[in-house]
Amino acid sequence: MGGVGQGCVFCEIVEGERGAHLVMDMPDVVAFLDTRPLFKGHTLLVPRVHYETLMDLPGEFLGPFFERAQRIAGAMESVLGAAGSFVAMNNRVSQSVPHLHVHVVPRNRKDGLRGFFWPRQKYESDEEAADYAARLSAEVGG
Template identity: 80%
Template sequence: MSDPVSGKPCVFCEIIKGERPAYVVLDEPDAVAFLDTRPLFKGHTLLVPREHYETLTDLPAELVGPFFQLAQRLAGAMESTLDAAGSFVAMNNRISQSVPHLHVHVVPRNRKDGLRGFFWPRGKYESDAEAADYASRLAEAMTVQGR
């Protein structure tokens, strides 16, 4: 698979095929996990589906549960094996997605490790009415998608 923007081969697909080196942490029939080459903290792991899907919304519904069960196992391994107090589990969809192949970051965390919450500024709604409007529109979309 190729990057739709650059036309270059997908780095993660190359890792999955064994064409590019990586420190593999997990090799399952539907997913692979490997160390991030630019980790936030040592042990920072990327979990990717073996099949190329660009975003979470592209991942078939029947794979979502098994995929996130692997993320759950990785988060547990951060604590049991790396003596981390917890973990940070995150993904980007398109925006800030450095490789356009669905991937979940699982990062070991400890108190006072220097990572401060989210990496972007947080804001507020202008009013309760504005918050209610956002909630209503999202709830309606969820109802339509659930059908």
């Protein structure tokens, strides 16, 4: 499933066909500033190979990929002076570009960003929560 995505904006950045402010340029990943940042320094980390979602990313690349995200999150604090960071990924829903990418956003207390951007829900009962947990656990082998 990996390769170069036809008409993919992120593949164009990876290939050098589209300009971007690069933060990391390594054999396996490229990271660049988001053009519409939540806060200055908001960085997108993408694999060089076109994978659409987290489920498409080969298992052996998970550790190295997230090690790169960890390094960027650390730089948010050490270089930008942020108190912390927000690290997030969408899969299909709300994924504006269908190329796997991780958002690493510098955060500070009282910066105006309030948790998640959607309303929270409650389970109807402990039994309903247990049912969801059991179904997911059966699938992931946990």
